[in-house]
Structures are given as C-alpha cells and as structure tokens.
Amino acid sequence: MAPLRSSPRLVLLFSGKRKSGKDFVTEALQTRLGADVCAVLRLSGPLKKQYAQEHGLNFQRLLDASTYKEAYRRDMICWGEEKRQADPGFFCRKIVEGVSQPIWLVSDTRRVSDIQWFQETYGASTQTVRVVALEQTRQQRGWVFTPGVDDGESECGLDNFGSFDWVIENHGDEQHLEEQLENLIEFIHSRL
Numbered sequence: 001m002a003p004l005r006s007s008p009r010l011v012l013l014f015s016g017k018r019k020s021g022k023d024f025v026t027e028a029l030q031t032r033l034g035a036d037v038c039a040v041l042r043l044s045g046p047l048k049k050q051y052a053q054e055h056g057l058n059f060q061r062l063l064d065a066s067t068y069k070e071a072y073r074r075d076m077i078c079w080g081e082e083k084r085q086a087d088p089g090f091f092c093r094k095i096v097e098g099v100s101q102p103i104w105l106v107s108d109t110r111r112v113s114d115i116q117w118f119q120e121t122y123g124a125s126t127q128t129v130r131v132v133a134l135e136q137t138r139q140q141r142g143w144v145f146t147p148g149v150d151d152g153e154s155e156c157g158l159d160n161f162g163s164f165d166w167v168i169e170n171h172g173d174e175q176h177l178e179e180q181l182e183n184l185i186e187f188i189h190s191r192l
Helices: 022-033 044-055 059-063 067-086 090-096 112-125 135-140 174-191
Strands: 010-015 038-041 103-106 126-132 166-169
Touching (some): 022 174, 090 112, 166 174
16 A cells, blocks of 8 residues: 555554553653654544544543543443454544654554554554563552453554564663663664
C-alpha cells in the first residue's frame, strides 16, 4: 500500500504492559524533540471518543487514569475488538489524519494488526519499541492484575511478537532510562 498523503520520516510504535511507562517515555521524547517535530498519537483516543459518544459517557474522563475509565475498561476493550475485527485499520487511520510532524510516536500499540497496518502503510519508516518494566515496578506505579484485562489481547497481543527494533527498560533506574532515551533520540535525529 502506498503511504498516505502526509508521510512521516519515522513512525515509532510503542507497546508494553499497563504501567510499564509507555506514556511517560513517549512524552519525555516529545518534550526533548519538540511538539513541532514530534507528534504523540494514541490509538486509544479515537476508540475512547467513539465509545463515549455511542454510550453517552464523558470522553475526557475516559482519557485519564481514573477509576471512571477503569469502570468501563472491559466493555470498552470488547467494543474496540468488534470494531477492529470489522476493520483492522479503523483506529490507525483515525489517529494519523491531519498529522504534519515528521516524527510520529504511537504510544499504545497493542496488537499485531496495528503493527501490520503501519508497516504496510509506511514501510521502512516504521520501527517497533517495547517498553518493559518489572511486575514489582508496575505494582509500585499502581498496577493491580485485573482478570479479563491483563490476560486479554489488549495487554497480551504482542507478548509473542518476536523481535522489537528497540526495547526500553523502565524498571525505575532513571540513569539507565536516560541512556536508552539518548540512544533512541540519536537514532530519531538520524532520520530528520
């Protein structure tokens, strides 16, 4: 498939378990690169917006890490799965509409179909990044195993993906994280 009208120079697809620090890492990268160069895209954004509209819910409250969002998480996951089964690229197409920055950080890639869509659409511009954190570290960040969520495709869909282009260890060692981010930033600059 040919690239869409606004082709990025680099698309980094971030994945990882809940509370691994995907948002923290992508926001740190955007802060260092600048919002004019780097866009953070969230697949969950259009999913939550559409879900809120169809179910009469508060979209803004679904975006934060609140108990409000957690109350709807399972149903929202099922609803999203139905949408993806009907059209695997539905949410991917929505998040890239109108994005003009040359670097795209997709902060919440969760499924092989997400990766496939970006690879088919943007080819060699696409790289995968796995953010990992020890279970104990994730618990310190507030993670609690939730049946039907943490053992579902939205959390486990990429567990056996294979080799990621980048692995960021986010176990709580700030210096080690900083070194990894610097390596990734150096690579990003090589694509500008």
